[in-house]
Amino acid sequence: MKQKAPKPSPDLSFENAAYQRGFVRVAGVDEVGRGPLAGPVTAAAVVLDPANIPAGLNDSKVLSAKRREALHDLIMVSAQVCIAHATVEEIDDLNILRASHLAMERAVAGLPIPPDHLLIDGNMIPRGLTISSEAIIKGDARSLSISAASIVAKTCRDRIMVGLAQQHPGYGWETNAGYPSKSHKAALVELGVTPHHRRSFKPVHNILYQGKN
Secondary structure, X not given: OOOOOOOOXXXXXHHHHHHHOOOOOEEEEEEEOOOOOEOOEEEEEEEOOOOOOOOOOOOHHHOOHHHHHHHHHHHHHHOEEEEEEEOHHHHHHHOHHHHHHHHHHHHXXXXXXXXXXXXXXXXXXXXXXXXXXXXXXXXHHOEHHHHHHHHHHHXXXXXXXXXXXXXXXXXXXXXXXXXXXXXXXXXXXXXXXXOOEOOOOHHHHHHHHHHHO
């Protein structure tokens, strides 16, 4: 039986290519929380210090929660970081794609020293970004700067959802982070819609609509 080749780890290829083109401050940008039925969408922008990069950075989805927490703390003390959000109201008003881009724009704008080039996870560059940018598909598994941003954004958002779970017990947000798990959807039917649910998302909208009829 043929063994699967190990997945390549993220590296500094994109960052080094940007440095060679004359850019000095390269930020990785990622967001988390497009899919949940509840809670904000959260983005992070991270400028790594090439001389002090925490070991083991990777796509936040492949790391354990414990490892993410440890790396989050290392990133916060070794890199320049800004975390930003778009609210549930903004998600419902704008749509989730535009809201996630808004969170990214806010994260970039909040960095203490403006970057001169951005590496953005995904296939689109948010329209509000005027800095030189490149979109990198699956960037969180390919670029160390984007990996760092994905870890910081996910850790921050997970903590927010644990806090909201204490205010609204029964939905399982402390474990499902607001994603549409079977138990979360069952709780929606049983307990109803909270102010933190995204009303523009179909499962939430359907429950509200049934309630009105």
